[in-house]
Amino acid sequence: MEPGVTLSDIPARRTHTVAVLVYDGVRLLDVAVSMGAPYQVLVCSPDGRDARTSGGLPLGVGYAADSVSDLDTLVVPGGECLVTGPTPTGLLDAVKVLAAGAGRVTSVCAGSFALAAAGLLDGRRATTHWRHTATLAQRYPAVSVDEDSIYVRDGEVLTSAGVSAGIDLALALVEDDHGDELAHAIAKDLVVFTRRRGTAPQMPVPAWTTRPRRPQLRTLCDEIVADPAADHSLAALARRAGLSVRHLSRLFRQEVGCSPTAFVATVRLAAARTLLDSGETGASAARRSGMGSEETLRRALRRGPTAEPRR
Known part of the structure; x- marks a missing residue:
């Protein structure tokens, strides 16, 4: 991006619709990496009620999962409750409903546990936070767990490792949707040191x-x-x-x-x-x-x- 050029100067190809599925116990940072232009972001929950993050912060919700359709992307952010249990009420049904109408399905950090529990990762490669890769592999043997990569793309299902790896995944999706120039401009705006590819190790x-x-x-x-x-x-x-x-x-x-x-x-x-x-x-x-x-x-x-x- 040339000096003085802003994000608004770089045209997007079209506005994509993204649903971010939140729930009580979701990690706020995993939600935040899903936001940003040029996307129409719909924050939804299983029943349309507001959610509360793992840190206690209330999240406003605009939609119930069953009221959202024709999505380009579904994002399931992570939360430790997905690893330790029990799974929030209605979450798996919401994942299945939204995934059925989405062009692609993604997760950040422990969000992969929800995708796996819903059967969306069976026979696929996937990853999660390095601390939980062994648990994911043990709990869901039909999933081929990649313990090292910061994000994994298997067809139209993409999973990322912990927290900051969600930024790398989001930038990869922007590049897919709108090209390298806009993805680079967003990375620069976020002061991201480098755009890491999916094969980069989770822990430098x-x-x-x-x-x-x-x-x-x-x-x-x-x-x-x-x-x-x-x-x-x-x-x-x-x-x-x-x-x-x-x-x-x-x-x-x-x-x-x-x-x-x-x-x-x-x-x-x-x-x-x-x-x-x-x-x-x-x-x-x-x-x-x-x-x-x-x-x-x-x-x-x-x-x-x-x-x-x-x-």
Whole structure:
């Protein structure tokens, strides 16, 4: 988007109708990512009554589920009550009614539990918040659960991981409906650092590693993530931390859970994947992520992360 150009300057192809199905115990952030132009958003509940979020905030509802038809998209936001039970009264019937008249069906976070309980995920790939993927797979064996992706598209059914992944899913839907330019403009307006594709991991490296207690180790981790292509050799890291190589390696394993070399390699691989997903060539992604050559990047992609998340 050119400087000075606003969202209103970019034409939408047509207004899509979206129904957001809310219920008592729904998570407010999961509802919020479903809102925005150029969509006509209908907030509905199983019986048309107002709902109350998991934090106690009242949500105004304009429609009962059975009064809504001819939808482009159904969005089922998440709530812990869908995992822990019992399922809110009438929710599954509402999901089935709305899904029958929708062009596509989506869920955010634990909303996938409602889709699965309604039978809409049988024989499909789906995801949910990483904390609940094992529960989803155990409870609904007919669903092929993807534990890692931030969102999964299986035909006209799309499911996303926790909270912020709903933004990535929403941007993907905007791109489908109105093109890349508008999706990019909305991402910029939301101050989203990067538009992640569905195959991006749910937890980037800094989120799943243990945050070190020592300030010099925290500084090193932040520097590695901020500029993966910089000199992060073991000797350079030790020098910046004011520690010997051996002492740094020992402390890093104790506090972060992996070696400095493994942390750097995994951060660089994650950065390269993000660059590739954003359209960079293999050579450019390898250079900008610090992977070096395109061949090195290809080998790393086949091998996968050097360090593994603690779940």
